[in-house]
Amino acid sequence: MAERALVVTELTKSYGEKLALDGLSVSLEDGAACALVGPNGAGKTTLISILLGLIAGDSGRATIFGDEAGSIAARKHIGYLPDVPSFPGWMRADEVLHLSRRLSGGDDVVDPLLEAVGLAGNRRPVRMFSRGMKQRLGLAQALVSSPRLLILDEPTSALDPAGQRLFHDLVRSLRGRATVLYSTHSLGEAEQVCDSAIIVNAGRLVRQSSMDNLIREGQGLFLDVSGPVDRLVDLLGRVPWVSALDRSGATRQTLSLRVADLETAQRELPGLIASSGVVLHSLNPRGLADIFLDLTGDSR
Ligand SMILES: Nc1ncnc2c1ncn2[C@@H]1O[C@H](COP(=O)(O)OP(=O)(O)OP(=O)(O)O)[C@@H](O)[C@H]1O
Numbered sequence: 001m002a003e004r005a006l007v008v009t010e011l012t013k014s015y016g017e018k019l020a021l022d023g024l025s026v027s028l029e030d031g032a033a034c035a036l037v038g039p040n041g042a043g044k045t046t047l048i049s050i051l052l053g054l055i056a057g058d059s060g061r062a063t064i065f066g067d068e069a070g071s072i073a074a075r076k077h078i079g080y081l082p083d084v085p086s087f088p089g090w091m092r093a094d095e096v097l098h099l100s101r102r103l104s105g106g107d108d109v110v111d112p113l114l115e116a117v118g119l120a121g122n123r124r125p126v127r128m129f130s131r132g133m134k135q136r137l138g139l140a141q142a143l144v145s146s147p148r149l150l151i152l153d154e155p156t157s158a159l160d161p162a163g164q165r166l167f168h169d170l171v172r173s174l175r176g177r178a179t180v181l182y183s184t185h186s187l188g189e190a191e192q193v194c195d196s197a198i199i200v201n202a203g204r205l206v207r208q209s210s211m212d213n214l215i216r217e218g219q220g221l222f223l224d225v226s227g228p229v230d231r232l233v234d235l236l237g238r239v240p241w242v243s244a245l246d247r248s249g250a251t252r253q254t255l256s257l258r259v260a261d262l263e264t265a266q267r268e269l270p271g272l273i274a275s276s277g278v279v280l281h282s283l284n285p286r287g288l289a290d291i292f293l294d295l296t297g298d299s300r
Pocket of ligand 1: 015018019020038039040042043044045046047185
């Protein structure tokens, strides 16, 4: 069986009274592109810091390709891109990468890497780079030692939407070079780059699942309706494709439907609305942000 890229078992870490990781267990197959998703304070940075060997857990274990997190062997497996990478402003991109390569003892991959991140031939000093360019250089730097595990920590938090999209395209194009662990607040971002997600909240694992499954299980519709809403709720209670129904509001009400079969729901819903006699004000699909809120709740 292939060696797993990451195995985290019952990992716990407190800062004084604050429990940041609470018996977290997750694992990652070699070659996966997995998002680490959770709201502020979920424990993502703490987990990454332990994987990088910057801090130690209180109990439990983490191994990277079989090597204990924090060991020299484990560190050699990892390439890391922080949210805001910094470089000596006077250096050029190629100089940054040559220096990193010498320090890490990696292969001579500087030119292809600069090409891959769209910085080939750029002779300007890094201080003249935009944030997006710095992030792309940071990605190249993280890859310079040919790591087996690439950890990206909220890498687009300082980028505008266009810069984010470019960065997502770039990470997607680099998939296959390394196993990817991509920390983000957003399932929407995770979907752009990753095929699976580890969702954490309050230091605990909420779900580890493929993106496809998360989206399928969370799919549904929001209906804004008024009039004989009880009648519509009654009709919806009888069809097999509704898996959950929440209702809020007074005169004008919002029905939140989770559906097992979206296509059937979209085909049959207009008929149910018409026969119930309600007035439909709006109909919207549930998005990834709704799925994220469902899974992480409001437990902070
Ligand atoms: N050095 C520290 N001292 C005290 N508490 C800390 C420290 N670092 C983190 N914490 C607390 O531990 C918990 C987990 O924090 P962590 O930074 O790991 O979460 P996160 O998921 O990375 O959050 P964010 O998305 O906001 O970066 C939070 O409640 C945070 O306040």
